[in-house]
Amino acid sequence: MAVYTVFVLCVFCFQYVLGNSQLPLQDDYHGAKPTRGEPWPLPQIYTPSAETFSLNYLSFEFQVTGSTCDTLAAAIRRYEEIIFGDHAKIDSRLKFFPKFQRFSSADGNVNKLSVHVQETCDTAGNNYPSLESNEAYNLTVESPNSELIANSVWGALRGLETFSQLIYEGLEGQLEVNKTTIQDFPRFKYRGLLLDSARHFLSVEILKKNLDAMAYNKFNVFHWHIVDDQSFPYESVLFPQMSAMGSYFGLSHTYTQADIKDVVEHARLRGIRVIPEFDTPGHTQSWGKAIQNLLTKCYTSGKPNGNYGPIDPSLNSTYDFLKKFFGEVAEVFPDHYIHLGGDEVSFSCWQSNPQVTDFMKKMSFGTNYAQLEQYYMQNLLTIINSLNKGYLIWQEVIDNGATVRPDTIVEVWKGGYQAELAKVTKMGYHALLSSCWYLNLIAYGSDWKRYYACDPWDMVNGTQKQLDLVIGGEACMWGEYVDNTNVISRTWPRAAAVGERLWSNMKVRDGAKAAPRMAEHRCRLIRRGIQAEPVNGPDFCEHEYRGV
């Protein structure tokens, strides 16, 4: 991230050099007028019409006609509240003013949405989302009965979200929806968002609010960068001293096992997988506070200097610890995948340590510390294999030459991603793009259009086979400058640009065309309690965020 820091600084210099940063950048989407009842992300096949129906919360009902399960029942309750919540409240006040009649010129009513899920959705294997989940659905909005059909419950969740977005307020405040047909499915099966709860502690409430926003944007993976150098908030069952000593401020800055269950369940009910990242061997200063001899002692002039480097790969005790620790992680997090990090490993401390140097000799690694890193990673991967879990890693592991299992997912995060994607997929690995979606790198203006323009298929000379190995991407909000006070508003709606890129057809690329829909979507998020910041310059929402 050092590279990026320089880049950020330069963005600011650049603006100063150019002069008055209050002047709008030329191609910002100023004053884009919000659409009414148009979905975000745009469905694959979307046929709206000008025929308008009205909806009334007293007569409207959801009807489940296929399989059902807790996920579907909970989703229907949520969308009832999202669609009719305010209206039911407003109407219960209005009954004291019976003369008030709402005006509607609608062509009829929509009285029902039947929801038909074809597969059973309550059996083991079907009740937690996976990389292979089928999220396709068909939606027909018609009067008096509308219909949502999906193969799996995960598709039904996406369809319910779309249905709720098609409904808008008419000019008199009445609920309306246009006759529409939709056939929809995601372009990429991995649509992730990373939050970092180690640089600043994020509360369970904020994590859950972020999951809500993810569901409103059809994201399906929460990459939880849960620990790092600065703090270790994960409360381990086997090693409780790690958070006791490694968290920022004792129990108030930790995640208990119950907290984790709460987050994972909140995500599951929204069709979102939770992939935890326990980044090693670098980024582990907080781990070393409680675990003796885990980190490498750094030396100056033949003596330990009191500093610690990455995890010490030369000791057997390291791997005994990792086996126990990841054994626990594998049970606590139900997803098949764990993110193992592997980024930004500094070799200088390893180089200074005489025992590590001896080990290098013993292993005939010469002075090739990348080989030592590979040795560590391969031992770790063997441990994860034995736990029957899959893994994601940052690109450096591959860049440093480690061989990994064929189904490994390599996350590309550095600049020059077009060549890196080509390299990684040529080696046959699955790839995930995040380089162009570091949302923590803020800049003045409508920066979402940059995120919108970037595409996971921007690969140097990629063959179809290589393109097929790109399973999606991830928006990242690193935590150095965000905490509970601003993480939601800084992430949203900017992450929505990534959401549409990963879901919609690749031809949906015109930011200027998307801007009015983005304007409506931001207002929709605000209406639903997400404090989504302005992204199109001067504008307004009919229902503004009021600070409560």
Ligand SMILES: *[C@@H]1O[C@H](CO)[C@@H](O)[C@H](O)[C@H]1NC(C)=O
């Ligand atoms: C919905 O219908 C209204 C009224 O006919 C029309 O003005 C509007 O453009 C339609 N919306 C969409 C998304 O087609």
